Amino acid sequence: MAQTANPVSEASAAPAGNGHAEVISGGHLVAKALKAEGVDVIFTLCGGHIIDIYDGCVDEGIDVIDVRHEQVAAHAADGYARITGKPGCAVVTAGPGTTDAVTGVANAFRAESPMLLIGGQGSLSQHKMGSLQDLPHVDMMTPITKFAATVPSTERCADLVSMAFREAHHGSPGPSFLEIPRDILDASVPLSSARIPKAGGYRASTRSAGDPEAIERLADLVTKAEKPCILLGSQVWTCRATDSAIEFVRTLNVPAFMNGSGRGTLAPNDPHHLQLARRYAFQNSDLIIIVGTPFDFRMGYGKRLSTDATVVQIDLDYRTVGKNRDVDLGIVGDAGRVLSAVTQATSGRIDNGAASRKPWLDELRTVENEAYEKRLPRQHSDASPIDPYRLVHEINEFLTEDSIYIGDGGDIVTFSGQVVQPKSPGHWMDPGPLGTLGVGVPFVMAAKYARPDKEIVCLFGDGAFSLTGWDFETLVRFDLPFIGIVGNNSSMNQIRYGQIAKYGDARGRVGNTLGDIRYGEFARMLGGYGEDISDPAEIRPALERARESGKPSLINVWVDPEVYAPGTMNQTMYK
């Protein structure tokens, strides 16, 4: 049925041979649909199955960032979605191109990130005949996407892309996958026969302000609570609910903790910003409001919350509410709209209880300050080899309000999770609950591309960096400067700790060793800026020089391999 033409862009939208009908190819239809959604870049690694999409991107003015591994393309699309709120798009070839991208899609799935992966596929005319790179991609992607489909005809290329976006944005966001057979993509059809959805015309917001009765109940609970606290999770950023969250905690005087992409909602010096007192608060609060984060391993599956507390959970997804732990009140809706509605509902009350909660805030502040003071000597340590606490302290001091911070690693990133505080909302990126190593370089790529006005700072473990580090070259090629730090312990230390604890010193070294790699030198080899540091006093000056260089950079910092983060030592998976 389909022709296997490989039209050049001029021909694709030009009058056909008979001079009557304009024709358009599948790749150009895909590019039009991406444009309609506001996508201005695709991340890709080339293959013969997908090149017509590139040609369409040329016509639509969509940038093409070509990387060295498809995992990077998929993580970059995930990162772009997080930074911009628009869907990110990765385009990969059939077979190994698509399987390489699986990890990136899986990461976006667990992190609720609205990306689209487009994969090539062998021609429909050779379906099941054993064509080059043929695999059942849709079957593979179905469990880790919100929507996975094959594009059945050239006429519907743009239509299916718009469907994929509709699903990616429904409720809590997530990834979609489309495979496009090569003959479908390359063929040209009359423009009039193709469905081309118009920008803004094919999907609606599915975010709600929650059940009004539930809003009233929560307003009641908060006004009467003596010791409330709120946890602002990743959906606070997804919903761009920063202002509503700030208004809520200030108006009602509720102490706030943040996790995931919710970090930075409140600035570190905000009187309602707390971090180290979280366990204490979860044990001693009378009302705990969980916003946009599941009761997964990061929350001890809900078991860390006092059984005496009234627990309220607000989430975009009904499937998350009350999962693993009963709640007293669940609200399905948009974090910002729900919190604003609750603040509004309390505004008519004679006393919203804000003043009465001052002693509770003071109590938490004391716990917070004590924990901070206890750790401070480690953060100032002059020890050599370098104490990881000193490294992450230096990074925290180095960040500005315009630094987007990315963590990619094991133990070293666990240290940073305690100490590094993003100074602004949306300025914290971690893989999310899949815990995927290797997101660093692709997240840098996406963040710097989407926000060239921002400084990007990324801390890597030496193991994590190795997974996707060759794409440092892509950052050089596309002139995407950033400040990279490798916390180098020549090991996969987070795993090593558990192995030693379980199997003893003699057997604890199996499968977790990395060589002593000078990543500063590696950066210079690829055209970036690099240094290798072993003196703690040199960390800050080296970071400054990296900032000054205006290049993609790596400051390789040799840290003490025998020191582990408390979070690593407390992990329960080996016990």
Ligand SMILES: Cc1ncc(C[n+]2csc(CCOP(=O)(O)OP(=O)(O)O)c2C)c(N)n1
């Ligand atoms: C893709 C992937 N592979 C393996 C793991 C398991 N894992 C978790 S932490 C870790 C060690 C990471 O080493 P490194 O990045 O050097 O950080 P360190 O713990 O040494 O500070 C590993 C292998 C993972 N989370 N993701």
Ligand SMILES: [Mg+2]
């Ligand atoms: Mg390491």
